[in-house]
Amino acid sequence: LETIGPPVTSVRGNCDSNFEWPLIVDLKRNGVRFRLVHIPPERAPENIDVLLHGHTHLPRNERREGVLFLNPGCVTRPNRGAPASVANLEIAADGKLRWRMIALR
DSSP states (O other): OOSSOOOOOOOOOTOOOTTOOOEEEEEEEEEEEEEESSSSSSSOOOOOOOEEEEESSSSSEEEEEEEEEEEEEESSSOOOOOOOOEEEEOOTTTSSSEEEEEEEE
């Protein structure tokens, strides 16, 4: 991943036991507090604005308990009839987010 572009931050998933990536990463970009995690928690974490997660293989853009839950879906094995997908997240200087889902054919 590090060879394809800007710095990449990864978290360990349930099938990544041979990698030494962290389970949770908290980041702050342009005043927005992010948490990166593979398996999403049932309840929204405190002191976080956006939770980026994977695991379900389903695209997600849902606000729960004041936290925005985002999942780009899955390129290789989408779930429940969802299309293969990726996403692009832009964070403006003022903290405004632009989340764009991209369905792959």
